[in-house]
Structures are given as C-alpha cells and as structure tokens.
Amino acid sequence: MNFIITTPLYYVNDKPHLGSVYTTIICDSIARYKRLRGEKVLFITGVDEHGLKIQRTAFNNGVSPKEHCDEISEIFKKNWLKWNISFNKFIRTTSPEHEKVVHEFYEKVKASNDIYMGEQKGWYCVGCEEFKDNPDNSPSYKCPIHKKNLEWKNENNLFFRLSKYQKAIEELIQDPEFIEPKERRNEIINFVSKGLKDFSISRTNLDWGIRVPDYINHTFYVWFDALLGYVSSISSDDNKYSLDSSIESGWPANVHIIGKDILRFHAIYWPAMLISAGMKPPKKILGHGFLTREGQKMGKSLGNVLDPENLLKKYGEESVRWYLLKDISLGSDGDFQDRRFVDIINNDLANTIGNLLNRTTSMSRKWFNNQTPPLSEKNNNELITLANKSTKNFLTYFDNFKIDKASNEILVFATNVNLYLNKKEPWSLIKDDKNINEVKLIIYNVLEATRIIGTLIRPILPEFSIKILYQLGENNIENKDWEENLKWGLLPESRSLPKPIPIINKLDYE
C-alpha cells in the first residue's frame, strides 16, 4: 500500500518562491520519514500549466504558452533537485497522460449526472476577463486593477453539482483528522454550513486549457483540471496510463499538504468531485501557514520578497530546512528573520549538535587509539532512558506531523548529552588510571547517544545526518534499517573513528 503525499501543483506563472519551497520541504521530510518507517511512499509534486494568466504571461514575453510552460516547468523540476527534494512524480498538467485522465474523470462525473450546462452571470471586468465578487455598489464599482467599471455579463458554462454533496461533505469534515489545523477546519465547517452551491468547471474565453469533449469551445477550468494532477500523476509513468490504473496504484492520497489559501478547494470541491466519480476522497488536508519577513507580509510592492535561490546559495539547503521545519509550527504563520536564522543554525546545529559530536569523537580518539572505546562491561545509565524517551517522543510527534516538536526533541536530547558529559567530567577522570573503565563507559555512552541523534535527524536533515554518522565511523548508512538503528547499544567497540572535522560551519551576520 502506497503512502501518497502531495505538494500543490504549482502555478507556472512565475518561478518558485519561498512559499512553494516551504511546502515542498515539509512534504519532503514527511516523505523521507515514512520511507524510513518502512512505508512505500509516493511523493507527488508538479505544475499547473493552464489558464488565462499563463496564456497572457507567455504572450507578454513573446513566446507561445507551450514554450513558456516548458521553460518554467523545467525550472521547477531542477529547482527541487537542487533542494534535494525526494519526489517520486512530477506531473505537468499539459501532459497527454494528464489530459487523458481528466477526460476519463469527466465521463465518470457526467455519468453521475453531476454536470450540466448553466449560466454564469455576474459583474465582469473586461480587463481581467474575470467575474468579480458582487460589491453592493457594483454598477459604480471600479476594478482596482484596471480602474474600469464592471459590466454585467452572462456566460454559458458547465457546472458541477456540488450542492448534491452537501451532506457527504458535512460528514467528511466532521472527522477532526480530515482538516488540520483546527482553526482552518472551523472555517470550512462554517462555510459548508451556509450551503454549498454548484460551481462552474469550464470556460469559453480560454484557449489554453484542456478541451471539454462535448463542447468544442469550452476548456476545463482550473479546479477541474489542476487538482486531478494528483491522480493522473500516479500512473503517469505507466505504459498504459489511465484513471483506473492510477486508482489501482493506490489512490486515495494520504495527505495533501497545501497553503491555507487553497484549503477550500481541497477540502470541499475536490472531495465532492472524487465522490461523484466514485472515488475515495483524500484522507487528510493539511494547510500550513504563510511566511512573513521580519514581521511583514512579503510582497512585490513591498520589495521584501525573499528569493529562495539566494537563500540556497548563501546558506545551503539544510540550514533553510532546519529553520523552516524546526522554528515554524506547521499550520501557523511563520516569520523569517535573518538574525534569528543565523542564531538558530549556529546554536542548534553547530554548537549543540555539531560541537557535541566533535568533543565526543575527539576524546575517544585521544584516549582510545583513534577508536571507539573497548568495553569490559555494559552498563545501565541515564542516557539510555533519555534516548528511549526522546526517540519515542520524536516518533509520536512526527506521526502527528508536529515536525517542529520532533525537531526540538532531538535538541532536548543533545542538550542532555552535553549535560551528562559536563557532569561526568571524563577529562578529569582520565588523569587517574584507576578510572579507565569508567571513562570507557562514559565515552561509549556519549558516542552512542550522538549516533542516535545523527540517526533521528535523518528525515529532517538527510545530509547532516549522514555526516554525523560518518564521523562516528558508520558506513553504508543508506542500506540499514532506520528504526533498528534507533536502538541503544549498536555502536561497535574499538571501531576506528575518522579525524573530526566540523560538519557545519557557523554563519555570520551580514
């Protein structure tokens, strides 16, 4: 059984921004975690390539929509590789695989009698080519973008019978596991309680999209198209890609990770569409918060947008990962502060964990012939208890998507190990030969604790984890069972330790 996790399919109107990096990093760590726990993971990401905005952006750049999409999609894909994202599928909504699945899906929904031709009417901005919300003063209201009066317009569109699924959706969102965090769930419940209305799924003024089979001048509107990428991606690499083979390969998704801005579509429209097609709704929708910058909203007009590419170059992907995963509680808004960023990386990764590794391996090498100490006796010690406790907490937190708390648990343990070391003072004990056995035990214990720290951090910072374990003389880490390696006492005695080198350099303020 696959564990299916998705990022949103990012809109290729522009290059990846920090928000999409954030979402994707969250997904990546969860995907890695599940794999380490022995699950077969299908981590899906991709791009949404249709729509008026893209058509227009391409036109403005003097290229065809196809060329534009090819270019930006490639940028996205390469970008995720640069960030060391372990995705399994990258779906493009302009791909033939996707188009086929959309058509098959449409037929199923149609067969359920949930598609009908209706009239979309409302106040329309010619400049935006969009229907606007109806403000009270619509006739005199001016579109803020184009400064023009709105026009009343009727347009024939295909509609999806969402109203029919009022009850089904109410039942679905009743489950507290379905939408997280709670605050967002309340909003959705509130919204649904006011009654669901049918929504349009096609457009006639739009060329850049998937054609609706029965109506030659209609293309599918964004939600009917893009969300289906989650499904079509599953069988996209098969020889015989199809809706059915996608379903057979593991639908439904276990979790959609999304920004809070697109929650409603994922928590209401999407499940209803799936039920209509006789498919299962996703098991969970997890909406994370937005990122601000030094307390302010990021925006082009403010000129304070943080370019992820710069961050990557300046700090490296794992530092950014640590900051985003450890310091921001998943679901809440998070603030990106340069000063805090530097402090956190230096404190957590370099001082607390990095230095712990460095001091323990140094002692061991110095006193035990460049090796881990030989033991004459095994012992019970407080670090075993602490390790077991932190490991257990870590797993529980991660299982509940509390990645920040899980990360912090590693830090708690590392601090405890530093504490243990300071209390035992092996550097004092070693001065007297009769203490040698005790020193052996102490050093073994802190090395072993550090090994567990290095193992635990793996789904959060994969490279950092490997570096730690390598310094402890571990090899072939990829092929070892992760959970098994969380158990105490696996560090071999008298094993050669490489010369310690800092596994992470401290950052400086600008």
Add this chain to the structure above:
RNA sequence: GUCUCGGUAGCUCAGCUGGUUAGAGCGGCGGAUUCAUAGCCCGCAGGUCGCGUGUUCAAGUCACGCUCGAGACACCA
C-alpha cells in the same frame, strides 16, 4: 458588517478543564571549566500576562465591552 483565531520577558513562543514567588529557547550580562567549532555548563535577567469591567475565597486561565493584528464570508494558483 457577521464570524474565527491571536495580542504573555528585547525577539519567537509554552502555559490543559481558574489556585503557592508567570515558564522555555534565542539575544544580553556575569561566572566556572577545557574534551570540543571562543564551545559546553552554571547563575542573573525584575514582563501593567493588549485595555476596562464583572464572576469568584482565588483569573494570564471564565463572562461582557473596547482596542490592535491575522484570517473566513464561493469560482483568486
């Protein structure tokens, strides 16, 4: 306008169903130590718990009002 969530030390936040001197991390200051990436460890830091009123023997923790911030109120990735 209606509704939801939040406003706790310089910063980021914990504080469950009300109960001894309000907590953590980071920053700042001082100390101790040397195995280590000037690091780890120890101590200090005196914050009207947004404002006001009320309920109560007792409120950061409940009720009401106000204020500030974020968000939802259907076609905006």
